[in-house]
């Protein structure tokens with residue numbers, strides 16, 4: 121529920137959160153870099169921009185969060201040792217974005233919206249700054265920070281620290297270029313167009329990470345996630 125951004129910021133910093141993370145496909149990440157804003161899925165659709173489909177889309181529309189912008193308090197790929205379902209590109213943003221960006225209000229989920237069916241408002245969302253202080257746990261995947269009523273666009277230029285890109289160790293047959301290099305080039309170009317200059321780092325996977333096996337097992341999905349064009 122509605123919690124003042126400054127209070128959310130203070131609670132998160134108190135829990136050791138220094139950065140927030142947003143994960144997406146290459147094509148969508150490129151659009152964000154060109155615009156200098158994270159955009160809700162609803163905003164991308166309204167602007168007639170292309171985005172890769174996500175399993176959660178129907179739920180997001182049904183629950184009225186289609187125009188909201190979601191970020192995580194931790195690097196889920198690193199913690200879970202698997203590919204992130206939302207894509208191979210991760211934006212690492214300074215947590216100060218929460219305090220300083222004008223967004224109206226910041227809400228924090230207690231449960232991932234994919235698990236919301238039959239749950240009350242109190243089970244879905246943190247209710248207050250006190251609730252956050254008591255019950256927020258850094259690293260719990262269900263607890264996502266949601267920028268609501270922000271017009272579906274969250275300017276991030278000042279706060280973007282780096283971009284982490286997964287290497288699926290796959291080649292695009294037609295062009296004989298590997299996916300990582302193709303994505304790197306597209307992200308770099310989009311940064312230039314958006315007036316952004318931050319490092320793009322290849323992800324250093326934790327031991328026993330299964331992401332490469334996942335990317336290689338579903339090449340159709342990987343192609344969608346890495347293609348910079350429709």
Ligand SMILES: [Zn+2]
Nearest residue numbers: 202325329331
């Ligand atoms: Zn990995």
